[in-house]
Amino acid sequence: MITNSIEVSNFTKKFGSFTAVDNISFNVEEGTIFAFLGPNGAGKSTTINTLCTIHDKTDGELRINGNDVTRQKDKVRNDIGIVFQESTLDGKLTVEENLKLHCDFYKVPKSEVKQRIDFVLELVDIVNWRKAPVNSLSGGMKRRAEIARGLVHFPKVLFLDEPTTGLDPQTRANVWDYIHKLQKQKNITIFLTTHYMEEAEICNKVAVIDHGKIVAHDTPYNLKKKFTSTTMKLKTSRQDSLQNYLDNSSIKYKPDNEQIVVYAPDVEKVLEIISCFKESIEDIEINKGTLNDVFIAITGKEIRE
Amino acid sequence: MIRPIKAIVLRNLIKLSRDKMRLFFTLFMSGLFLFIFSFVTRSAVAGLEHPMNYLISGIVIMTVFQTSLNNSMNILEDISNGFMKEILVAPVTRWQIAIGQVISSMIVAVFQGIIIVLLGLFMGLKIDLIHGVTMAFLMCLVGLTFSSLGLYLATVAKESTNFQLVITIVSFPLTFLSGAYIPTMAIPKILAPVIYLNPLTYTTSAFRYIALHMENVPVADLVKAGIAFNVNGFIIMPLMSTLLIIVMGIIFFTLCVNRFNKADFSRVKVFRHGHR
Numbered sequence: 001m002i003t004n005s006i007e008v009s010n011f012t013k014k015f016g017s018f019t020a021v022d023n024i025s026f027n028v029e030e031g032t033i034f035a036f037l038g039p040n041g042a043g044k045s046t047t048i049n050t051l052c053t054i055h056d057k058t059d060g061e062l063r064i065n066g067n068d069v070t071r072q073k074d075k076v077r078n079d080i081g082i083v084f085q086e087s088t089l090d091g092k093l094t095v096e097e098n099l100k101l102h103c104d105f106y107k108v109p110k111s112e113v114k115q116r117i118d119f120v121l122e123l124v125d126i127v128n129w130r131k132a133p134v135n136s137l138s139g140g141m142k143r144r145a146e147i148a149r150g151l152v153h154f155p156k157v158l159f160l161d162e163p164t165t166g167l168d169p170q171t172r173a174n175v176w177d178y179i180h181k182l183q184k185q186k187n188i189t190i191f192l193t194t195h196y197m198e199e200a201e202i203c204n205k206v207a208v209i210d211h212g213k214i215v216a217h218d219t220p221y222n223l224k225k226k227f228t229s230t231t232m233k234l235k236t237s238r239q240d241s242l243q244n245y246l247d248n249s250s251i252k253y254k255p256d257n258e259q260i261v262v263y264a265p266d267v268e269k270v271l272e273i274i275s276c277f278k279e280s281i282e283d284i285e286i287n288k289g290t291l292n293d294v295f296i297a298i299t300g301k302e303i304r305e
Numbered sequence: 306m307i308r309p310i311k312a313i314v315l316r317n318l319i320k321l322s323r324d325k326m327r328l329f330f331t332l333f334m335s336g337l338f339l340f341i342f343s344f345v346t347r348s349a350v351a352g353l354e355h356p357m358n359y360l361i362s363g364i365v366i367m368t369v370f371q372t373s374l375n376n377s378m379n380i381l382e383d384i385s386n387g388f389m390k391e392i393l394v395a396p397v398t399r400w401q402i403a404i405g406q407v408i409s410s411m412i413v414a415v416f417q418g419i420i421i422v423l424l425g426l427f428m429g430l431k432i433d434l435i436h437g438v439t440m441a442f443l444m445c446l447v448g449l450t451f452s453s454l455g456l457y458l459a460t461v462a463k464e465s466t467n468f469q470l471v472i473t474i475v476s477f478p479l480t481f482l483s484g485a486y487i488p489t490m491a492i493p494k495i496l497a498p499v500i501y502l503n504p505l506t507y508t509t510s511a512f513r514y515i516a517l518h519m520e521n522v523p524v525a526d527l528v529k530a531g532i533a534f535n536v537n538g539f540i541i542m543p544l545m546s547t548l549l550i551i552v553m554g555i556i557f558f559t560l561c562v563n564r565f566n567k568a569d570f571s572r573v574k575v576f577r578h579g580h581r
Contacts, residue, residue, distance in 0.1 A: 052394050077396040088387040092320050104312035105395035133323075149391075 005030045005157050005189035006051065011060035013046050020046040022212040023060070028189055028205070033179070035200040036193040037291065038209035044193035045085060047209075048161050051191070052082050064157055078106065081155030083146050085162045091135035095126065095145045098134060099152050106153035120148040124178050140171035147178060158182075160192035164199065176202070197291040206291065210299045220291060227297040228289020229263040230270055235283035236260070242277060259283075309397040313405025314412070317379060321413060331372070331413070335421050338364050342486065343428065355517050357429035361421065362516035363485040365440070366447060366509050369418040370480070373448045374472055376410035377455030381465045403565045406456055407558065411448030418444045432516060439515045443547070447508050450554035457561035460568045478503075485509045489531040501536055504553040507546035510534070514543035 006028035013021040021043040028034040036044045049055045051062055053073045061068070067075040089098050096117060103113045121127045124144040134142060143163070150158060160179070164172040176199070183190055192203070200206045200220060207217040216223055235258055236242055242260055246253045251273075252263040264270045270286065295301075321327060343360050383389045392402055419441065422430065432440070458475065462468035481487060482496060483505035492500060500506050510532045513519075519532060524540060527533035534541040541549070 054390070054393060074396050077394060080394075082394055084387070084390055086387050088389075088391040090316070090320070090383075090388045090391075091386060092323055093316065097316070097319065101312050101316055102391070102395070104308050105392070105397050107308065107396070 003030045004028060005065055006034070006191060007061075007063040008047075008051075009061050011047070011050070011062055012058045013043075013050055013055060014058045020212055021050075024209070024212070024214045025060075026207055026214060026217055028191060030189050031183070031187045032204040033183060033190045033192070033202070035203040035206045036191070036209055037195070037197075037200045037206050037295070038193075039195060042209045043212040044209060045161055048082075048159050048191070048193060052080060052159060053077055078153075079156045080159060081150035081153065081157070082159045083143075083150045083161065083163055085165065087142055087146060089134045089142065089146055089149065092133060094131050094133050095121070095137070095148075096130040098145065099149055102149050102152055108153050116152050116154075120152045123151070123181065124148045125174070140167050140174075143167060143171070143175060144178070147175065151182065154186065155188060157189045157191065160190065162193055162195070164194070164196065172196075172199075197295070200291050208295060208298055215298050216294070223291065223294045224289045226294075228293040229265055230267070230289065231287045232262045232264055232270055232273070233259050233283075233285040233287075234262060234273075234277070234281060236277055236280045237282065238277065238280040242273075245273070245276065306401070309395075309401045310405045310408070313392075313402060314409040317406070317409035318412065320379075331417055332420060335368055335417050336424060338368060339421055339424055339428070355431065357425065358431060358516045358518075359513065361425040361428070361430045362440075362513045363509060365418045365421045365425070365444070365516075366505070366512045367480060367485050368421055369414045369444050369447050370451050370505060370508070371476060372414035372417050373410050373451040374455040374458075374476055376413055377406070377452060377459040378465060378468060379410070380406055380456060380459050381462075381468055385465070399566045400562045403456060403558075403562045407449060407452040407561070410452040410455065411445060414448040414452065415441065415444045418448075430516075436515055436518070440512065443508070443512050443515065443550075446547070446550050446554060447512075450504060450508075450550060450557055453554065453557035453561040457557060457564050460561070460564050479505050482506070483509050484531050489534075490529075501534065504550060506534075507541070507549045511543045511546040511550065514546075519543075 004027040008027070009025045010023050011021060011025070012019065012023050024047070036047065038044050046055065050057050051064065051069055053069055053076055056070060063069065064076045065079050067079070069076050090101070093101070099117045099120070100113060103116065108116060117130070118127075121130055124147055126141060126144050126148065129137060129141060129145070134145060137145065147160075147163065163179070164175050167175065179190060182188065192199075194200055203220065205218065206220050206223060207214050208223075209215065216227070218226070229252075233256070234242065239255075239258075239260065243253070243255070246260075246262065249269075251265070251269060254261045262273065264273070274281070274284070339361070342364050343357070380389070383392070422432075422437070422440065426432075454475075455472070458471050459468055462471050478499070482492060482499050483503050484500070485505065489500055489506065514527075514532050517532075519527060519530075522530075522532075524533060524542070527542070528535050528540065532543060
């Protein structure tokens with residue numbers, strides 16, 4: 001049976017007269033990774049902050065593991081871990097002290113504290129920095145410490161608000177390794193927001209949010225299938241007959257210098273074209289549609305960075 | 306229930322102990338206060354039976370008062386560097402946070418007060434152990450009361466520059482209309498209501514009552530010395546003063562927890578890491 005870790009229905013959040021989130025609904029299945037994809041100011045953080053009990057909703061219903069986020073705040077808080085966009089570690093304390101403090105807040109049994117801290121530090125690979133004051137760590141290290149802290153009380157649902165913003169590509173990749181490792185080991189549900197398309201690709205489900213509304217919600221594969229085409233750049237000695245062929249089968253294309261850019265609706269068409277022209281093809285480049293294309297197709301604009 | 310409070314208290318104390326600069330200034334300022342004020346006000350207390358006890362007790366209470374008020378700034382630091390968010394999403398109630406903050410700020414203030422008392426012993430302060438313990442108890446009371454007030458003001462001010470201003474506005478009149486430095490008898494009659502509404506007045510008088518060994522002094526003399534107060538014929542004795550401080554402490558603490566429960570810290574600007 002499928003259980004939902006997060007259930008949101010008709011959620012609206014207003015700040016004064018500004019509507020940050022406008023009547024959105026979605027569910028996240030237990031043990032999956034769910035991404036909120038959208039430009040800055042689209043309402044991602046507002047949704048996370050409301051789910052994390054920081055903001056109160058204006059309208060709608062939000063539940064985590066069946067508990068209402070406004071009426072059962074304490075139960076919700078016990079179940080969730082959060083890694084915020086900005087650093088919320090205490091810079092003057094060491095990594096270990098920060099984690100211990102967190103364990104005290106979340107009532108981790110005292111006999112388990114040390115063992116759990118060892119476990120999460122191992123997981124994010126900062127065992128050697130446990131005695132270092134947080135302020136002395138690099139941005140990437142801080143981020144890892146932050147993730148470790150979000151996990152040390154073994155949350156059932158983990159919220160990651162732009163977990164890799166401001167990190168170099170290498171560290172970003174590492175952070176993602178941890179997230180996957182974790183999800184496998186603990187079967188936790190992960191809700192993340194991001195404006196990096198590559199990050200959204202690896203999630204089970206993606207919701208595209210813009211101006212406070214969910215404009216698309218599906219698996220990355222389905223989104224790409226639905227909203228993008230495969231682009232194929234062909235260089236052929238029989239340009240004219242290729243163009244004729246494309247016109248006849250009403251496939252969109254665009255001549256580009258000596259090449260022709262073909263927008264193929266599916267894989268069959270790609271293979272068909274290749275097999276028809278295989279003797280004359282001099283060069284070929286095939287690109288699958290990306291979530292960025294999805295985003296552009298849906299919202300009509302590039303994601304703002 | 307106690308664990309998160311203990312954790313917050315411990316954390317604040319660890320932080321202070323790491324902050325060498327602040328630690329140094331905490332001690333340095335205490336010493337400075339002691340020396341400067343004992344020189345400046347020496348003439349004012351000439352003729353008293355225990356001039357050093359009179360002076361030092363005033364300085365001790367002022368230090369405890371100032372420190373507890375100022376320590377509430379911690380919470381603003383937590384808000385501005387983001388740590389507050391971590392506390393707010395934790396399964397910890399707001400009153401637990403408030404109690405933790407108040408207790409830690411009280412401990413620091415009392416610690417500072419005790420240092421002055423110790424320094425004072427070298428300068429002619431004469432107290433015995435029982436007096437010392439009673440004084441420590443009163444210091445705790447004062448610390449709790451004004452840490453609560455400070456936390457209340459901090460949650461209202463929400464920004465450290467505002468807070469400094471508010472603290473100055475609050476502490477200046479409270480200090481000088483309390484009898485700690487300037488004897489209450491020397492203050493114009495027109496300001497009498499302010500003196501009687503000032504919690505510091507009672508704090509100072511109760512504290513002096515102990516420090517000056519006035520257990521056997523007749524009531525009329527206590528009133529004359531500014532230790533007991535004659536409010537339109539009603540005499541407020543030092544014990545009554547202590548009760549008044551407790552009541553005010555409870556009021557301030559309730560106010561502060563109440564305010565803390567409602568404050569929306571999420572709207573406070575926080576520092577963002579990374580480059581964007």
